[in-house]
Amino acid sequence: GENVEQHPSTLSVQEGDSAVIKCTYSDSASNYFPWYKQELGKRPQLIIDIRSNVGEKKDQRIAVTLNKTAKHFSLHITETQPEDSAVYFCAASNDYKLSFGAGTTVTVRA
Amino acid sequence: DTAVSQTPKYLVTQMGNDKSIKCEQNLGHDTMYWYKQDSKKFLKIMFSYNNKELIINETVPNRFSPKSPDKAHLNLHINSLELGDSAVYFCASSQGGDQPQHFGDGTRLSIL
Numbered sequence: 001g002e003n004v005e006q007h008p009s010t011l012s013v014q015e016g017d018s019a020v021i022k023c024t025y026s027d028s029a030s031n032y033f034p035w036y037k038q039e040l041g042k043r044p045q046l047i048i049d050i051r052s053n054v055g056e057k058k059d060q061r062i063a064v065t066l067n068k069t070a071k072h073f074s075l076h077i078t079e080t081q082p083e084d085s086a087v088y089f090c091a092a093s094n095d096y097k098l099s100f101g102a103g104t105t106v107t108v109r110a
Numbered sequence: 111d112t113a114v115s116q117t118p119k120y121l122v123t124q125m126g127n128d129k130s131i132k133c134e135q136n137l138g139h140d141t142m143y144w145y146k147q148d149s150k151k152f153l154k155i156m157f158s159y160n161n162k163e164l165i166i167n168e169t170v171p172n173r174f175s176p177k178s179p180d181k182a183h184l185n186l187h188i189n190s191l192e193l194g195d196s197a198v199y200f201c202a203s204s205q206g207g208d209q210p211q212h213f214g215d216g217t218r219l220s221i222l
Binding site: 031032034038042043044045046049051087089093094095096097098099100102103 | 155160206207212
């Protein structure tokens, strides 16, 4: 089955700086890679996703890159703000089954 | 209107009891899922139904039994609850495979 590894497990950044989270996956058949943000006590919310035929996607301060050959993908958050503090999960999907990374707790220091 | 709604939000019960969690989505999606999030925040798929047909059944104790009466509803019944069942259970839905999944607010299950 799919195995998704996510690093780092915790990340502390100064407000205004960038944050980068990296994930690797094992199943070369995976072709859909979403990222979720989960605030304390809340549900996971999709913030951006990328498909295997695309190398990069951007949405305002958030960008995701995908390297299918190396089987890794990354989330970049620029100009971080206090409201970006949350747990971020990467995931990889092959058809219906979504396999999640272990999560990265991001803290933005004011 | 809440897109994916779960009830109850909190469930506190004794070991050995049987309980059910209900989920409903009003997004018109064909596929629904149950996830378990443990105390370390790890999210793991348990079951998935597509058009009322079970398509994912992970290695879950058979004390857990999902049921989908129609496309918009997915329930989870748990028999003989154990301490290790304490977790947050999330329902989700999507239009199909490899499509964005929308999560409910979760049901926090605590076993005494």
